[in-house]
Amino acid sequence: MKRGLTERIDALSRAVVAAEGRADPEVVAAAHQVVTRAGERVRFDGEYTVVALAGSTGSGKSSLFNAVTGTELAETAVRRPTTARAMGVAWGTALPHELLDWLDIPRRHLIAASAEDPLAKLVLLDLPDHDSTELSHQLAVDRLVDRVDALVWVVDPQKYADAVLHERYLRPLAPYAELMLVLLNQSDRLAPEDLDRCVTDLRRLLDREGLRKTPVMITSALRGLGIPELRAMLARTVAAKQASVRRLQTDVEVAAERLATDLGNVRAGRLDRRAQDGLTAALAEAAGVPTVVDGVFRAWVKRGRAATGWPFLSWIGRLRPDPLKRLRLELPAGTAEVGRTSLPQATPVQQARVEGALRGLTDAVAAGLPNRWAAAIGEAARGNQARLPARLDTAIAATELRTRQGSWWWGLFLVLQWVLVAAVLIGGLWHLYNWLGPQYLLPRLPEVLWQGTPAPTWLLGGGVLAGLVLALLGRLFVRVGAGRRARAAEKSLRAAIAAVTAEQVLEPVQAELDRYATAVKAVAEARGRS
Numbered sequence: 001m002k003r004g005l006t007e008r009i010d011a012l013s014r015a016v017v018a019a020e021g022r023a024d025p026e027v028v029a030a031a032h033q034v035v036t037r038a039g040e041r042v043r044f045d046g047e048y049t050v051v052a053l054a055g056s057t058g059s060g061k062s063s064l065f066n067a068v069t070g071t072e073l074a075e076t077a078v079r080r081p082t083t084a085r086a087m088g089v090a091w092g093t094a095l096p097h098e099l100l101d102w103l104d105i106p107r108r109h110l111i112a113a114s115a116e117d118p119l120a121k122l123v124l125l126d127l128p129d130h131d132s133t134e135l136s137h138q139l140a141v142d143r144l145v146d147r148v149d150a151l152v153w154v155v156d157p158q159k160y161a162d163a164v165l166h167e168r169y170l171r172p173l174a175p176y177a178e179l180m181l182v183l184l185n186q187s188d189r190l191a192p193e194d195l196d197r198c199v200t201d202l203r204r205l206l207d208r209e210g211l212r213k214t215p216v217m218i219t220s221a222l223r224g225l226g227i228p229e230l231r232a233m234l235a236r237t238v239a240a241k242q243a244s245v246r247r248l249q250t251d252v253e254v255a256a257e258r259l260a261t262d263l264g265n266v267r268a269g270r271l272d273r274r275a276q277d278g279l280t281a282a283l284a285e286a287a288g289v290p291t292v293v294d295g296v297f298r299a300w301v302k303r304g305r306a307a308t309g310w311p312f313l314s315w316i317g318r319l320r321p322d323p324l325k326r327l328r329l330e331l332p333a334g335t336a337e338v339g340r341t342s343l344p345q346a347t348p349v350q351q352a353r354v355e356g357a358l359r360g361l362t363d364a365v366a367a368g369l370p371n372r373w374a375a376a377i378g379e380a381a382r383g384n385q386a387r388l389p390a391r392l393d394t395a396i397a398a399t400e401l402r403t404r405q406g407s408w409w410w411g412l413f414l415v416l417q418w419v420l421v422a423a424v425l426i427g428g429l430w431h432l433y434n435w436l437g438p439q440y441l442l443p444r445l446p447e448v449l450w451q452g453t454p455a456p457t458w459l460l461g462g463g464v465l466a467g468l469v470l471a472l473l474g475r476l477f478v479r480v481g482a483g484r485r486a487r488a489a490e491k492s493l494r495a496a497i498a499a500v501t502a503e504q505v506l507e508p509v510q511a512e513l514d515r516y517a518t519a520v521k522a523v524a525e526a527r528g529r530s
């Protein structure tokens with residue numbers, strides 16, 4: 001089915017919104033103009049021509065309405081003094097309800113007419129009298145005068161110079177002179193020479209008001225004079241409207257065509273995983289993820305060694321600063337400092353890699369797109385570049401590294417190490433006592449031997465040896481644990497970086513791609529091609 005003009009104008013309007021700032025500005029402006037012009041003209045059932053009969057009470061509007069339509073639909077003065085509410089008939093195969101609703105015409109009738117009928121698609125309205133004493137009638141007239149395609153002012157020989165008609169309606173409507181027609185009705189009431197004088201006078205009045213282009217016609221609803229001419233005039237108005245609609249249709253087509261050419265019809269590239277991952281990796285590098293991962297490893301090793309090492313030596317390691325604390329990571333949540341790490345700024349090489357990844361990503365998706373769209377995509381990708389380092393840093397600071405609590409077995413090793421320390425101390429003191437005791441005449445302790453070696457020697461030597469072996473074992477386990485923690489931290493950090501990348505770079509780029517797709521689709525609809 002061929003799309004209606006209204007829908008196509010709608011589609012063109014959507015295309016204009018999407019292409020604004022991306023497509024050729026001149027082409028967009030031209031399309032925008034068409035949308036505005038056409039939109040006003042064909043808001044509702046654009047192919048219909050709406051003509052209203054307006055004028056003062058008793059001039060013969062309703063009688064003319066009946067004469068033109070060949071009906072008795074309008075109530076003339078005999079039956080009712082004034083027409084309270086507007087009434088309308090439409091020539092065609094169906095009533096344009098939407099249009100009549102918009103015009104606020106509740107009383108509506110259809111006059112069957114084929115498409116070939118010169119009056120097909122004409123809506124003729126019988127307006128309430130403009131000089132009605134009821135304000136609501138006047139307001140209804142004012143409202144309709146704004147919304148119709150053409151106005152037929154009906155005057156009679158007595159009241160054609162009516163001040164209200166001229167001051168309030170005709171003069172202000174001078175810009176629309178071409179869309180108006182004045183009927184001097186009840187011509188049968190005047191003698192031919194009086195009629196001439198009356199017409200001349202009316203013409204002079206209209207000319208003075210700037211209505212030179214408004215024709216004057218003479219009619220008599222009573223006698224049927226001038227009715228065929230009036231119908232012919234209406235038919236011409238319908239034809240003109242049809243022509244203007246056709247013209248608009250062409251305008252819409254031309255504008256859509258130009259916009260389509262400007263847009264091209266590229267299947268915009270999609271953001272593929274590889275490019276995204278490349279960018280995330282480059283940003284992770286620049287934001288210092290490897291430094292943090294290394295810090296996690298070293299901090300874990302340091303803490304693990306402090307906990308499980310040989311107590312006689314492990315205190316030395318405790319004197320060295322903690323790698324994570326130095327980076328201002330792992331600060332307790334809620335501290336003012338959270339969100340600002342001491343990670344170093346990206347190096348020029350890292351920045352260049354980010355730039356390369358960004359370019360790779362945008363080049364891939366913008367391939368084949370018109371230059372302005374490609375530029376817009378580049379801008380979308382870089383729009384948040386200035387705030388990116390801070391965002392990435394915050395993301396890193398907020399990532400849970402799970403390093404605050406050591407492994408469960410550290411405690412066990414610690415207890416064992418202190419038991420061994422106790423053995424070493426006991427053995428040592430025992431030996432000291434045995435050596436110094438006799439000099440101070442202290443009582444001798446009983447000699448305990450095991451496998452031919454004294455017990456204090458076992459305690460001292462075994463304690464030292466076992467402590468060192470345990471420490472070595474601890475080192476090994478700690479290293480394995482540190483590797484595992486570092487990998488887990490890397491995964492969490494990369495996920496955090498990926499989330500920031502998506503929000504700050506990928507989403508704006510996707511939005512631009514969607515915008516292009518919207519424009520292409522809308523333009524196709526405007527051309528009636530979907």
Ligand SMILES: Nc1nc2c(ncn2[C@@H]2O[C@H](COP(=O)(O)OP(=O)(O)O)[C@@H](O)[C@H]2O)c(=O)[nH]1
Pocket residue numbers: 055056057058059060061062063064075076077078081082083129185186187188189219220221222223
């Ligand atoms: N003599 C004469 N009387 C007419 C003519 N047209 C309408 N009338 C009469 O003028 C009166 C008012 O007509 P009507 O159509 O109701 O006017 P409206 O108030 O403008 O709708 C009625 O009595 C009609 O019969 C006409 O051309 N000649």
Ligand SMILES: [Mg+2]
Pocket residue numbers: 061062063075076077082083
């Ligand atoms: Mg009337």
